[in-house]
Amino acid sequence: MRRIFVLAMVLFALSGYAQVQFMLPAVSPEDVLQWLRQSALPAAEKAVWLRILPQAFDEGLVDPKIAQAFFQRLVGTPPTFVGEITAIMEELLAQGLSVTHLMNKVSQGIIMGRSWAVITNEIRLRASVLAATHASLSPYRPKAEARASVSVRVGSFAFQARTPTWEDVEVEIAEAISDFIAGGGDINDWSGMEALARTRLLQLRGRGLPSNLVDHVLQVLTPQLIGEIVSQAFQIERR
Amino acid sequence: MRFEEWKEEELIRQAIADEISAAEGRLEGLEERVIRAIAARDLECPAWRRWLRSLLAPRTPALRLSYALAALLIFVGVGVLIGRFAFTPEPLPALAQEGTVFALAAPGAQQVELVGDFSAWKPIPLADPDGDGVWTLVLRLPPGRYEYAFLVDGRWLGQDPNADEYVRTMGDYTSVRYIGNGEGSSS
Numbered sequence: 001m002r003r004i005f006v007l008a009m010v011l012f013a014l015s016g017y018a019q020v021q022f023m024l025p026a027v028s029p030e031d032v033l034q035w036l037r038q039s040a041l042p043a044a045e046k047a048v049w050l051r052i053l054p055q056a057f058d059e060g061l062v063d064p065k066i067a068q069a070f071f072q073r074l075v076g077t078p079p080t081f082v083g084e085i086t087a088i089m090e091e092l093l094a095q096g097l098s099v100t101h102l103m104n105k106v107s108q109g110i111i112m113g114r115s116w117a118v119i120t121n122e123i124r125l126r127a128s129v130l131a132a133t134h135a136s137l138s139p140y141r142p143k144a145e146a147r148a149s150v151s152v153r154v155g156s157f158a159f160q161a162r163t164p165t166w167e168d169v170e171v172e173i174a175e176a177i178s179d180f181i182a183g184g185g186d187i188n189d190w191s192g193m194e195a196l197a198r199t200r201l202l203q204l205r206g207r208g209l210p211s212n213l214v215d216h217v218l219q220v221l222t223p224q225l226i227g228e229i230v231s232q233a234f235q236i237e238r239r
Numbered sequence: 240m241r242f243e244e245w246k247e248e249e250l251i252r253q254a255i256a257d258e259i260s261a262a263e264g265r266l267e268g269l270e271e272r273v274i275r276a277i278a279a280r281d282l283e284c285p286a287w288r289r290w291l292r293s294l295l296a297p298r299t300p301a302l303r304l305s306y307a308l309a310a311l312l313i314f315v316g317v318g319v320l321i322g323r324f325a326f327t328p329e330p331l332p333a334l335a336q337e338g339t340v341f342a343l344a345a346p347g348a349q350q351v352e353l354v355g356d357f358s359a360w361k362p363i364p365l366a367d368p369d370g371d372g373v374w375t376l377v378l379r380l381p382p383g384r385y386e387y388a389f390l391v392d393g394r395w396l397g398q399d400p401n402a403d404e405y406v407r408t409m410g411d412y413t414s415v416r417y418i419g420n421g422e423g424s425s426s
Contacts (some may be wrong), residue, residue, distance in 0.1 A: 069361060107360040173404030205401075207417065207420060
């Protein structure tokens with residue numbers, strides 16, 4: 001009787017929550033390339049991706065799992081949309097910049113049901129800000145940086161865990177600025193953007209971004225530096 | 240008062256007095272007879288009923304200080320335990336030891352899903368096993384910053400009350416959670 005009671009309590013507790021150990025299924029770069037070859041994406045864009053992706057995977061600029069989902073969502077979208085998105089990302093990859101978060105942003109826009117023009121404009125904005133952030137922060141890049149990558153398997157799922165790098169810091173700053181602008185913030189409010197970026201970096205310090213890199217960039221992050229990034233991104237003359 | 244009326248009243252009083260004096264003999268030992276009758280009836284009752292009756296019978300409690308103190312201690316102890324484990328509102332993430340709880344009150348919804356950058360915006364269904372309209376899901380996510388939203392019957396719901404912050408993207412809100420113990424903020 002007691003055993004039945006204990007079992008019932010355990011089952012009750014378990015049924016309270018649907019708990020999921022969440023990891024996207026492991027996808028290798030070769031899986032993505034294989035899928036891409038057989039996909040119904042426009043031939044021209046498919047050729048571009050098949051050309052640039054292997055190196056992007058090697059350099060860690062594209063996450064295979066995110067890329068797989070991105071390409072799956074692109075299938076069936078208008079060829080002009082695929083062309084514009086591909087061109088934006090090709091340019092970023094040529095500069096050695098990560099596009100994983102932008103692939104994710106495209107997937108988000110599609111699931112939100114936004115128009116192709118809205119998604120394209122959003123991606124273009126974020127790409128411009130990322131390129132400008134990279135350029136403006138390059139003089140401050142630390143000379144030595146720890147890099148490591150390890151594959152972790154949990155049950156039937158696996159993911160690639162790697163040490164966050166300076167590029168990840170750049171992406172977070174760029175995304176904070178982009179979020180500020182995309183959210184309707186004043187493009188000239190550099191202090192507001194700097195405060196948002198600083199808050200985000202502090203939140204991520206030690207839980208997503210290495211403390212030493214965050215501390216390093218916070219020393220140089222000023223409203224003036226943000227102003228430089230924004231001016232460069234939108235090709236406007238600085239005040 | 241007229242003489243006839245007075246006479247009539249006197250007769251009634253006399254009749255009542257006669258009745259009482261005639262019944263006096265029968266009233267003698269009435270109490271004993273009643274007790275015996277009750278006792279005899281009790282013996283016919285099943286044991287459990289007698290026990291129950293004795294339990295519920297009114298009595299004068301004899302209060303002992305040691306018992307009273309013990310009862311007080313138990314009462315306070317149980318109260319503290321109940322208060323601690325049943326009524327203290329715990330933050331949702333604390334409920335799942337290592338996971339992050341995503342919960343949404345959506346009574347009447349047929350389907351609630353979670354989409355986020357951690358799943359490449361692929362929907363993950365939430366569950367409402369007890370049918371109370373609160374849909375839940377626990378995910379174990381590596382430390383970091385995550386953007387997400389709920390899809391309630393396919394409709395975008397980007398402002399989760401349990402989110403750490405919101406961002407506005409492509410004309411709508413998206414919720415944000417920071418997972419893990421950061422070193423740069425108090426949260």
